[in-house]
Amino acid sequence: MTFKRNLFLAGAIVVGSAGFAQAEMVATAINDLNVRAGPGPQYPAVGVAPRGSQAMLDGCIQGSRWCRVDVGGVRGWVYAQYLQVEQAGSTVVVEQHQSELGVPVVTYETTASVAADPAPGDELLGPVGSVEAISPPETVTTYVQTNPAQTVRLGGDVVVGASVPNDVTFQEIPDYQYRYVRINDRPVLVDPGTRRIVYVYN
Missing domain, CATH: 2.30.30.40 (SH3 Domains)
Structure with missing residues (x-):
C-alpha cells in the first residue's frame, strides 16, 4: 500500500x-x-x-x-x-x-507528474449497467489461469456491469457461454452479447 x-x-x-x-x-x-x-x-x-x-x-x-x-x-x-x-x-x-x-x-x-489520467485517445470502459452476477465453475477458473491472455489497457473501473469497447477481442472458453479478456492485468468474464463484464477475478 x-x-x-x-x-x-x-x-x-x-x-x-x-x-x-x-x-x-x-x-x-x-x-x-x-x-x-x-x-x-x-x-x-x-x-x-x-x-x-x-x-x-x-x-x-x-x-x-x-x-x-x-x-x-x-x-x-x-x-x-x-x-x-x-x-x-x-x-x-x-x-x-x-x-x-x-x-x-x-x-x-x-501536476505534470500525474500518471493517473488516461493518455489522450485511450479508450474508456463504458458506463456500468445492470447484469446478473455469476460464479464461474472451477473448470473456467482453471482455464483462465492456464491460458493467460495479453492485457488490454482501458481507463475506468474494472467492475461488474461495465461495458467493454467494441474493438476489444474476447477469448472463447470451451463449452462456456461467457468470454474471457484481461483488462489492466485483471482477468474478467464478459457476456459477448451485451459486452458487459459479468465477473472480475481478484
Missing part, C-alpha cells in the same frame, strides 16, 4: 483552507468504496474503504460528488453519495447535505 500512497502524494496537490484540519469529520462508507488518487473514475485506486468502515472526511469539491477522505492512513477521493455521517441523532448522506453539514470545500490541481 505504501508505494500506491506515495504515487498519489507525488502526483497531486490538494488545495484547501489552512484551518481545515480542525474541521475534519468522521464519515462511514455505505458500500465497499475504491479510494482513488484523484476526483474521478479515471484515476487509479490507492486503497479500499470496506462497507461500514470509518473515514476522516477532509472536504468535498464544490459542485462535485467527489470528497477527499483518509481511511486507515490512505488518503484519496470517493463519491459523496456513498458516505454518511451522524447529524442530530440521525444518519444522513454527505452528498445531499454538504452545505448544512458544513463540509469544507477543497480543490484539486493536477
Whole structure:
C-alpha cells in the first residue's frame, strides 16, 4: 500500500483552507468504496474503504460528488453519495447535505507528474449497467489461469456491469457461454452479447 500512497502524494496537490484540519469529520462508507488518487473514475485506486468502515472526511469539491477522505492512513477521493455521517441523532448522506453539514470545500490541481489520467485517445470502459452476477465453475477458473491472455489497457473501473469497447477481442472458453479478456492485468468474464463484464477475478 505504501508505494500506491506515495504515487498519489507525488502526483497531486490538494488545495484547501489552512484551518481545515480542525474541521475534519468522521464519515462511514455505505458500500465497499475504491479510494482513488484523484476526483474521478479515471484515476487509479490507492486503497479500499470496506462497507461500514470509518473515514476522516477532509472536504468535498464544490459542485462535485467527489470528497477527499483518509481511511486507515490512505488518503484519496470517493463519491459523496456513498458516505454518511451522524447529524442530530440521525444518519444522513454527505452528498445531499454538504452545505448544512458544513463540509469544507477543497480543490484539486493536477501536476505534470500525474500518471493517473488516461493518455489522450485511450479508450474508456463504458458506463456500468445492470447484469446478473455469476460464479464461474472451477473448470473456467482453471482455464483462465492456464491460458493467460495479453492485457488490454482501458481507463475506468474494472467492475461488474461495465461495458467493454467494441474493438476489444474476447477469448472463447470451451463449452462456456461467457468470454474471457484481461483488462489492466485483471482477468474478467464478459457476456459477448451485451459486452458487459459479468465477473472480475481478484
